[in-house]
Amino acid sequence: MSTMTRAIVFDEYGGPQVLRLVDLPDPVPGPGQVRIRVRAAGVQPADSKLRSGAWKSWAPVTFPGRLGNEAAGVVDALGPEVTGFAVGDEVLGPANGAYADTVVASVKLLAPKPAALTWSEAGALAASGQTASTVLEDLAVKPGETILVNAAAGGVGLMAVQIAVARGVKVIGTASEANHEFLRGLGVVPVTYGPGLADRVRAAAPEGVDAALDAAGGDALEVSLDLVGDRDRVGTIVDQGAAARLAVKALGTRRSGSRLAELVALAAAGELRVFVWKQFPLERAADAHRESEGRHVRGKIVLMP
Incomplete structure (x- = not known):
């Protein structure tokens, strides 16, 4: 029996008001992927650029669009050929469409969440x-x-x-x-x-x-x-x-499990702090974007499904 997940989508370019909450079928992890029950998802300036259409000439959105590219949460399903991860593991890393209750992610890009990081900190570490x-x-x-x-x-x-x-x-x-x-x-x-x-x-x-x-x-x-x-x-x-x-x-970004592991090790040792400016519930993604675009943010904004 398929279950549903809440997710933020948008059907046209525009201001934060185009973001809306919908119910979608739970994603199914493919080979080398796990499904994560999201506890925190980082909000990036890039998310606003995608939503507004500012980047449509070189990064066009296929509607309905999804946002979010980093998350932290608990593994709740394994795809084929997954080793090294188990249901119940706490993880963080890149995940497309992370403004949602559940998301799938490649195990090659994930790292275990250290106890030293809160969920909101872990959700805001991977991308930046x-x-x-x-x-x-x-x-x-x-x-x-x-x-x-x-x-x-x-x-x-x-x-x-x-x-x-x-x-x-x-x-x-x-x-x-x-x-x-x-x-x-x-x-x-x-x-x-x-x-x-x-x-x-x-x-x-x-x-x-x-x-x-x-x-x-x-x-x-x-x-x-x-x-x-x-x-x-x-x-x-x-x-x-x-x-x-x-x-x-x-300049852009290169993501890998090894690069993320180095950052997680720095964070666990107290040499890299993740500063969370504000937390918003998932259904207030539009308010999170308004806050992000106010340009007075110290660190990151996080959505908490």
């Missing part, structure tokens, strides 16, 4: 954490160097600055004044964004800046390029158009 890890790799950031992170208090920014600090990298982070003390507590040298940014960064890093990550948009890339000079060591995760125009790196 793996993007941050990939970015630092692609910008070739090494111990003893200095990196500028624009939007250091955002979801990816917070992960990137902590991973970099743990590796012995000096981090300059742009953020609003309200987040400066918070960032200092993570070992970051905070600077205010806006006019005069380059001068403030030079004062904070008189030895120079070796690499720069833009997670903010706007004129952050131009300023970063001015400070770093080397186009191979400047990149953005938010502005592909500017990356092409300035011939710097348009």
Whole structure:
């Protein structure tokens, strides 16, 4: 007998109001997959871009669209050829369509949930954490160097600055004044964004800046390029158009079980903290998107089915 799962869908591009809750048949895990009863699903800025149609030229949605690409929960069914996981295991990792009560995911991309993480923290780790890890790799950031992170208090920014600090990298982070003390507590040298940014960064890093990550948009890339000079060591995760125009790196993410396991180990050791800004029940996904788009989020927003 098939059972149903609640899921968030949308039938057209638009504002948060296009999101609606529906009942769908429970997904069935295929070869190498498990089904997860979702306890927490992270809300990404990318979800809003997909929903609004901002990315439709290169990432079109097939309607009815589904959102969410990271989750934490309890394994409740195994597909064929699955080893190393059992029903009842607590896991986290990438899962498409994670705004739902249940979701299927590839076991190659999952990691066991450590007891040190709450459900909401575990649900918000995989996507931003793996993007941050990939970015630092692609910008070739090494111990003893200095990196500028624009939007250091955002979801990816917070992960990137902590991973970099743990590796012995000096981090300059742009953020609003309200987040400066918070960032200092993570070992970051905070600077205010806006006019005069380059001068403030030079004062904070008189030895120079070796690499720069833009997670903010706007004129952050131009300023970063001015400070770093080397186009191979400047990149953005938010502005592909500017990356092409300035011939710097348009940065993405690479996901793997091993990359996630490294992040989980850092989190379990207390060297990588997951900051959850707010939690919303699944049926309030539209409110979660409105909060996310308010641009005053420190860390991540999480849906709790």
